[in-house]
Structures are given as C-alpha cells and as structure tokens.
Amino acid sequence: MDATHPRLTPEQALQFAPDDSAAQNARKLAKPGQWQHLRINQTVLWGEIQGSAVYRAAFDLDALSFKCSCPSRKQPCKHGLALVLSYAQSFALFEPAEPSGWVAEWLEKRQAAADKKQARAEDPAKTVDAAAQAKRVAAREKKVAGGLQELQLWLDDLARGGLAHARTLARSHFDHMAGRLVDAQAPGLAAAVQELSSALRVAHWQQAATMALGRLALLAESYGRQDSLPDGLKADIRALTGWPVAQEEVLAAPPLADDWLVLAHRDEDLETGNGRYRRQWLWGRTSGRGALLLSFAFGNQNLIPPYPAGMTLPARLCFYPSATPQRALVRDTDIPAMRPLTGAIGYHSLDEALDAQAAQLALNPLLTEMPWLLAGVTVLRDGHDWRLRDRDGRTVPLRVHDGWALLALSGGHPLQVFGEWDGRELRLLNAWNGEEFL
The missing domain is CATH 2.40.50 (OB fold (Dihydrolipoamide Acetyltransferase, E2P))
Incomplete structure (x- = not known):
C-alpha cells in the first residue's frame, strides 16, 4: 500500500458510526473472510460482501464519504462502516486497482456535483433586486426593534422583582416572551430568554441566572448600538440575535x-x-x-x-x-493524513489559556465558549469532583463523563486534553496519551 493513504486505527474507523448498533454490527462484518474483491487506489477503497444479497460498498478517502448498495437509510450503514473497519484492521488485504463499473460511476457523479458546487462558488453573485432586498431588511429591522422594546420592558420588570422572585415564575412567563421574540424575527434573543429560564432552575442558580440575565441584557443593549461597534463585533451581535449569514458569503x-x-x-x-x-x-x-x-x-x-x-x-x-x-x-x-500529535501545539499552561480567553473576551464580551487544547496536564480527584492541573500547579474544574477512565488513560502522567471552556469549567471532549485516545 502506498504511504500516501491515510491510516486509520479501528477506534477512529468506528467514530464514523451513526449509532452503537451500527458499530456493533460493523465489528461482526469486519471479520476476516467476510469481504470479497477488496480494492484500493489513491482516493477510494471498495469491496463486496454477502448479506441477504451481494452488497457493494465504497469509501472515498479524500472526502471521507460512503456508498453502499444496501437499502439502509443510515449513513454510513453497517456495510460501509465494516469496510472502513476492515481497512483499519487489515489494510494489506486491499489490492491496488483502478475504479471501474459502479465505483467509477459513483466517483464521476461525485466529481460532477463537486464541479457544479465549485462553479457556483466562483461565479459572480447572482443579480439581486437591491431595492427589494433593502425593503425586506428594513421590514425585519422594524420587527426586531419592536421585539427589543418589549424585551427591555420585560427585563426591567424582571430586575425590579429580583432573581429570587423570577425563580418563582412559571415557565409560561418566559415562553411568552420568547414567542414574542420569535414573532419579531429575533430567534437568538428568544433562545437567550429560554436559557435564562433554564438557568433559574439549576442547582447553583444564583450564578447561572446572573450570567444568563447579564448576557441577555448586554445583547439587547448592544443590538441598539451596533452601528457604533467594530464590524466583527457587529457581526457577532447580529448572528446572536438571529440574522443568518449565507454560506456563499462565508465561502x-x-x-x-x-x-x-x-x-x-x-x-x-x-x-x-x-x-x-x-x-x-x-x-x-x-x-x-x-x-x-x-x-x-x-x-x-x-x-x-x-x-x-x-x-x-x-x-x-x-x-x-x-x-x-x-x-x-x-x-x-486534500487527502487526510495521520500524523503523531505532539505537545508542540496548544496551550502549555492554564495561565496561557486564560490569557487567550481574556484577549478574546476583550474583543467579544458575548463569547460563551472557547476551545482549549492543553498539553502536559494531569487529572486530579477533588472530593466528588475532577480537576485538571498544569505544570505550574494551577487547577481548573473539569466536567467529564467518566473521570476514572480518564485517570486510567493517564496512569497518573501528564496528558493532552481538549475541551470547551465556558469561564467556569472545562467540558472535556477528548484526551490522549501518545497514540491512545480516550
């Protein structure tokens, strides 16, 4: 096999599974001898397997896309997943070949779709009726402004009563305000109202509700002053309020x-x-x-x-x-690759990560989550809670599904971890010790 082919571990192959049952079935179908006519070229691998019929499955190594002739609506199905798992477990079974027949036809259709998408992206933007578009935007702005006026009165009443009183209010009180904001075409503000309602009903509601209320009030106030703000922050405020951004504009x-x-x-x-x-x-x-x-x-x-x-x-x-x-x-x-993860990337101390957060908040005070890639941290048990400690001894709270599994992975040694930091705790999403992932 050519060294340019991306190498997957079985664990990584199973990450494609849409659910646990697909992963379990794929393990059974990836056993030696199940597959016939296993082939591979620079961009695709394919093969056949006998089920209730002969099913043909393929996997695009470039786009990480699946194809199977079975009637399953899962994507990927158990056959496509088993094909990739077989590749991860026994890649030497795949013989070099050039696609033909059904594989070539599938690739040609994919390429035609990709070419059409690229052509749309490169073509000048479609001519729009500027006057009609401006009229639509103005009409929505008027609706949003009306919704904001109602929201401000609602927030004033809430503040006068206090958060302790707000906690006694029925959910319908918040649902009604959220519904009015949806009618005003401000779905982001509606979601923020619902977040406040939820924050009032958690265990440590005082802190959570104060932060949710402050963020909602800041967003509402900022929208009214958006024209005086930098373009980037203005874009954040409009997005959080519910204004969409077309993918064509982003691309x-x-x-x-x-x-x-x-x-x-x-x-x-x-x-x-x-x-x-x-x-x-x-x-x-x-x-x-x-x-x-x-x-x-x-x-x-x-x-x-x-x-x-x-x-x-x-x-x-x-x-x-x-x-x-x-x-x-x-x-x-380009074609994905497997490269060893080293400690040369990410943050090397919690102070460095917190400094990065402070810099980000200075630019966007409405930022709620920040990605943290940390190197050289250890896992600590603190009573009933878990924490991460860096080389300097600083610690932060850790939100983890199975802290004991994380501790076992580390063996008490430093790890690399990745998670989402919300200003209070790090929500762990992955951790690894060399080549071994959580």
Whole structure:
C-alpha cells in the first residue's frame, strides 16, 4: 500500500458510526473472510460482501464519504462502516486497482456535483433586486426593534422583582416572551430568554441566572448600538440575535490554509426537538487557532459522518464574520493524513489559556465558549469532583463523563486534553496519551 493513504486505527474507523448498533454490527462484518474483491487506489477503497444479497460498498478517502448498495437509510450503514473497519484492521488485504463499473460511476457523479458546487462558488453573485432586498431588511429591522422594546420592558420588570422572585415564575412567563421574540424575527434573543429560564432552575442558580440575565441584557443593549461597534463585533451581535449569514458569503471570504488536526466532536439535540446537530473542532497546526464546524440533520436524517479524531486534514477554511472567528466552512481539502500529535501545539499552561480567553473576551464580551487544547496536564480527584492541573500547579474544574477512565488513560502522567471552556469549567471532549485516545 502506498504511504500516501491515510491510516486509520479501528477506534477512529468506528467514530464514523451513526449509532452503537451500527458499530456493533460493523465489528461482526469486519471479520476476516467476510469481504470479497477488496480494492484500493489513491482516493477510494471498495469491496463486496454477502448479506441477504451481494452488497457493494465504497469509501472515498479524500472526502471521507460512503456508498453502499444496501437499502439502509443510515449513513454510513453497517456495510460501509465494516469496510472502513476492515481497512483499519487489515489494510494489506486491499489490492491496488483502478475504479471501474459502479465505483467509477459513483466517483464521476461525485466529481460532477463537486464541479457544479465549485462553479457556483466562483461565479459572480447572482443579480439581486437591491431595492427589494433593502425593503425586506428594513421590514425585519422594524420587527426586531419592536421585539427589543418589549424585551427591555420585560427585563426591567424582571430586575425590579429580583432573581429570587423570577425563580418563582412559571415557565409560561418566559415562553411568552420568547414567542414574542420569535414573532419579531429575533430567534437568538428568544433562545437567550429560554436559557435564562433554564438557568433559574439549576442547582447553583444564583450564578447561572446572573450570567444568563447579564448576557441577555448586554445583547439587547448592544443590538441598539451596533452601528457604533467594530464590524466583527457587529457581526457577532447580529448572528446572536438571529440574522443568518449565507454560506456563499462565508465561502467568498479569504480562506485560511493549514493542516487542521481533528480534535473532537459532540452531537446534541436541537432545542426545537426536530433534529440533531454536531459540533466538530479542528486545530490549525501552524496557525494555532481553533475552528468549529457545525452540521445539522432534521427529522429522520442522519448527520454526515464526522472526521475521526487524531486525523490531520489539509484544508482551506473560511470563517464566519466575527470579532473572534470560530465557526468555519471547509472550502476544499486534500487527502487526510495521520500524523503523531505532539505537545508542540496548544496551550502549555492554564495561565496561557486564560490569557487567550481574556484577549478574546476583550474583543467579544458575548463569547460563551472557547476551545482549549492543553498539553502536559494531569487529572486530579477533588472530593466528588475532577480537576485538571498544569505544570505550574494551577487547577481548573473539569466536567467529564467518566473521570476514572480518564485517570486510567493517564496512569497518573501528564496528558493532552481538549475541551470547551465556558469561564467556569472545562467540558472535556477528548484526551490522549501518545497514540491512545480516550
């Protein structure tokens, strides 16, 4: 096998699984002798497996995309996942070959779709009726302004009564205000009202509710003064209020080329209850900055497979306008690669990470989460809680699903960890000790 092919570990292959049942079934189908006609070239691997029929599966090594002839609606299905798992476990079984037949046809369709997408991105923007667009924007601005006026009166009443009194109010009190903001086409403000409602009902509600209320009030006040603010912060305020940014606009911005290390992802349910979304974090090996990729699936749709943690993705990313750009879109990529993760990237002390947070907050005081890639930290048990300690002895609270598994991974030695810092605690998303991931 050519050394340019990305090498995956079985654990990384299983990260493509849409659910636990797919992973479990894939393990059974990835056993030796299950697959026939296993082939590979520079960009794709494929093979056949006997099920209730002969199923053909393929995997694009460049785009990390799956294809299978089975009727399953999962993406990837158990056959596609088993194919990649077989590649991770026994890559020598894949014989070099050039795609033909159904594989070539699939690749041609994918290339045609990619060419069409690229042509749309490179073409000048479609002619728009500037007057009609300005009229639509003005009409929405008027609605948002009306919603903000109602919100300010609502916040004044809430402040006069105090947070202790606000905690006694029924959820319907908050739902009504959130509904009015949705009608005013300010869904971001509506979500902030619901966050305040939730914060009033947690164990340590005093701190949580104070922060949620302060953030909501700051966002509402800032929107009214947006024209006096820097462009990046203005973009943040409008996005948080609910104004959309077209992907075409983002992709038209100058890209940042780097070798992006895939750190972690987490999936969450949408607050509307009609779908799921994924937060996938990358870290530029040269730029030293984090990048957040968001993907969404609605109804019975499956989220697209994530990039496996530990993989390096040579790519050009375009960032959404912001004073502190985090969210990005992938403009184009090269073939992913596996490279050892070393302690040469990320923050080497908690002071360094906190200094970076302070600099980011100075630019955008509405920033709620910041990616932290930390090197050389150890795990501590503090009563019933977990903490991280750096080489200088400084510690921070750690939010972790299984602290004992993390401690076992470290063996008491320093680790590299990645998580989302919210100003109070670090939500752990991944950790590794050399080549071994949590």
